[in-house]
Amino acid sequence: GESVGLHLPTLSVQEGDNSIINCAYSNSASDYFIWYKQESGKGPQFIIDIRSNMDKRQGQRVTVLLNKTVKHLSLQIAATQPGDSAVYFCAENMKDSSYKLIFGSGTRLLVRP
Amino acid sequence: EADIYQTPRYLVIGTGKKITLECSQTMGHDKMYWYQQDPGMELHLIHYSYGVNSTEKGDLSSESTVSRIRTEHFPLTLESARPSHTSQYLCASSETGVVTEAFFGQGTRLTVV
Numbered sequence: 001g002e003s004v005g006l007h008l009p010t011l012s013v014q015e016g017d018n019s020i021i022n023c024a025y026s027n028s029a030s031d032y033f034i035w036y037k038q039e040s041g042k043g044p045q046f047i048i049d050i051r052s053n054m055d056k057r058q059g060q061r062v063t064v065l066l067n068k069t070v071k072h073l074s075l076q077i078a079a080t081q082p083g084d085s086a087v088y089f090c091a092e093n094m095k096d097s098s099y100k101l102i103f104g105s106g107t108r109l110l111v112r113p
Numbered sequence: 114e115a116d117i118y119q120t121p122r123y124l125v126i127g128t129g130k131k132i133t134l135e136c137s138q139t140m141g142h143d144k145m146y147w148y149q150q151d152p153g154m155e156l157h158l159i160h161y162s163y164g165v166n167s168t169e170k171g172d173l174s175s176e177s178t179v180s181r182i183r184t185e186h187f188p189l190t191l192e193s194a195r196p197s198h199t200s201q202y203l204c205a206s207s208e209t210g211v212v213t214e215a216f217f218g219q220g221t222r223l224t225v226v
Contacts, residue, residue, distance in 0.1 A: 008153055032211050043203050043217030044156070051212060089156065093211055101146060101207065101215050102172065103156040 008087060010108040019077040023090035023104045028071060030092035032099075035064060035075045038087045038106070047075070047088075077109075085111045116140050119204050119218035126194055126225055134189045134221045136204030145187040146215065148203040149173060156203065162187055163209070194225045 013019045025033065031052040036044035050057045050064045050073075057064050063076040073090045089106040093099045117138040126132055138145070147160040148171075158171030162181040176198070177191050187206075191198055201222045205215040 008155070034214055041219075043205070043220050045217070046214045049212070049214060087153075091215075093213075099211055100158065100161050100169075100171070101205070102158060103148070105155055108153075 008106045008108050010110060012110045012112060013080050014112050015080060015082060017080055019075075019080045019084070019109060021075045021077075021088050021107045021109065023073040023075075023107075025071050025073060025090065025092045025104055026102070027092060027094050028068070030094050032093040033064070033066060033073055034091045034093075034101075035062075035073075036089045036091060036103075037084075038089065040086075044089060073104075080109075080111050082111050082113060085109055117204065117206055117216050117218045119202075119221050121221060122219060123222050124224070126223070128193075128195055128225055130194050132191050132194055132223070134202055134204075134223070136187045136189070136218060137185050138187075138206040138216070139185060140206060140216070141184065142206035142216075143184065143209045144207045144213075144215075145181065146205040146207075147171070147177075147179060147187070147189050148205065149175065150201045150203055150220075152201070160189065194223075196225045199223060199225050 034049045035047040038044040048059045061078045065074045087106045090104040094102045120135045143164045145162045148156040150156045157173035159175040160179040162168045203220045204218045207213040207215040
């Protein structure tokens with residue numbers, strides 16, 4: 001079928017290096033953001049989230065940074081491993097009449113052995 | 114592992130056929146979503162529901178329709194399939210509220226020939 005949208009950019013990193021994946025979100029009123037990981041043939045899986053009253057949150061090997069001034073979100077992965085190879089999407093819980101989850105453009109992460 | 118299921122996983126169907134993609138969740142979530150994703154591309158919200166008897170169209174126009182008669186069930190129907198409907202369809206659910214992650218099914222890959 002006819003494809004809608006943009007092909008995903010690719011980030012290639014060496015195993016063991018740190019990865020930084022960036023995302024721009026659209027709605028300054030959004031107050032909750034999530035990073036998802038999608039492996040081939042699977043649905044997206046939750047990695048880490050952050051509320052708009054925070055600018056940084058850390059998990060296991062992952063850190064999310066939020067810059068509300070420029071509506072920018074980043075995901076940092078420490079000591080990247082081959083199992084981290086996947087497509088990464090940011091999502092915002094966008095408020096209109098209620099809240100709906102809208103995904104930003106994704107990034108394909110390739111980890112070189 | 115999330116308790117949300119989609120059937121079928123793969124479907125090849127002829128043009129003009131009516132099809133229903135099934136999605137069920139056992140988590141009691143009020144909010145459910147359908148996303149469309151072409152290979153290597155972004156996720157686009159096509160339908161969402163806040164609860165029983167509540168359905169809304171998403172940001173991407175779609176010729177499909179949905180229903181929400183029961184909390185756990187959110188089927189998507191195409192009355193007359195066309196090759197342009199070929200895509201992957203992902204169902205998700207979440208609790209009501211701002212700070213809630215969405216859980217995804219494995220997806221249905223639809224091919225219309």
